[in-house]
Amino acid sequence: MNEGSSALVLVLSGDPALYAIVRLSLVVSLSAVGLAALVGLPLGGLIALTRFPGRAGVIVLLNAFMGLPPVVVGLAVFLLLSRSGPLGSWGLLFTPTAMVIAQAVLITPIIAALTRQTVEDDWSEVRDELNAMGVGPLQRLMTLLYDARIALVTVLLAGFGRAAAEVGAVMIVGGNINGFTRVMTTAIALETSKGDLPLAMGLGLILIAIVFAINASAWALRLYAERRIG
């Protein structure tokens, strides 16, 4: 296992090129989660708390969008940002910003759909209590989002996991440019095809470690919250 051990050496030696890639991955995916949360949390909450014609259709669509193929999202954002596209003048294509946008589009439906479900379940539980206190519509939304905060952190982590693991969208809109838009997943794909297995495996190890750490912290947070908040 010569390649395995050189992968480990690469990871442990703190190879700067490798860590730049890891850092960019985290920055892009965390920004995407932030952006998606800004849209997805209120949107999911709003759909949970309102009744309007076509609501069932919106929910079905949202749930279906949870499974959007990253390459299709990448293609759509590519068309939007390409020089001849509607937002081409922004000059964002093949930049980290474009990658953030693509991943945000990918995971906003996930966050919105899961938030909708969570808030709606909570609402059916506390509806009478809140109505008896005369809580207005906006306050109701804020109250329920805050009340579901633990579950919603898990929702955000699910979004992050999806963003960090996808390769298709960032490959298309980022272009996998060395030192600029290369992230873990695109680097793994490239290095594997080039035959540089140690680097690919090193990155793979780190990716798995990050996913593991995220799930462990989500679990720990749940346990803590269940004890503290109930």
Add this chain to the structure above:
Amino acid sequence: MSDLPVTLTKVSYVVGETSILRDVDLVVRTGAPTFVVGPNGSGKSTLLRLVMGLITPTAGAIEWAGARDPAPRRRAMVFQHPVMLRRSVAGNLLYALEQAGVEKSLRDRRCSELLQKVGLSDLADRPARRLSGGERQKLAFARALARSPELLILDEPTASLDPSATLALERLIAQAAAEGIKILMASHDLGQMRRLAGDVVFLHRGRILESASAKDFFEQPVSAQASAFLRSDLILED
């Protein structure tokens, strides 16, 4: 701003084919506690929820101080199964105080007063969702008082309390009534009704069979169902 009197005129509540309440006429006005009694499923909770304005009658009308607007102004309710927010005990009270429009600088003091009143001071920092059934009932009572209600609606508030906690809550209810808060409560406890009730509304299968002063209800119930209810708390099907 006032909520009293609450006037129900020919109120019915029908879900699908089942009529849960039929032709209810009732006026809730200032005075001694009104008890709503009747067997399980007779419609007590539904009646209380209508008076609270949480559900809309399918026929008839409800007016609060002459207005049809169901937004709660000076009324509060303790539910049969109270639900708390995922916050501490004090956090739940502070939330209720905020919603009731109590000024921020006054909330902390009011919160500890209320906790003291219901005997939950030691549990102020506990997660409210972790309280026992009885503790939750007490917190729900404090939370209702946080609204400084004029009308306090209680749905079997002592159902899950031990005898001494029941007595303590009855004292709080009596105290609230003495302070001029109108109490409208559902109960199965005949002893409690004797101790607290000013008048009684007897429900049977969604109809008000009797509406009388507590004294009259106990001494000379008109309907056979009410007599049977008083004798054994058990009503045989007609």
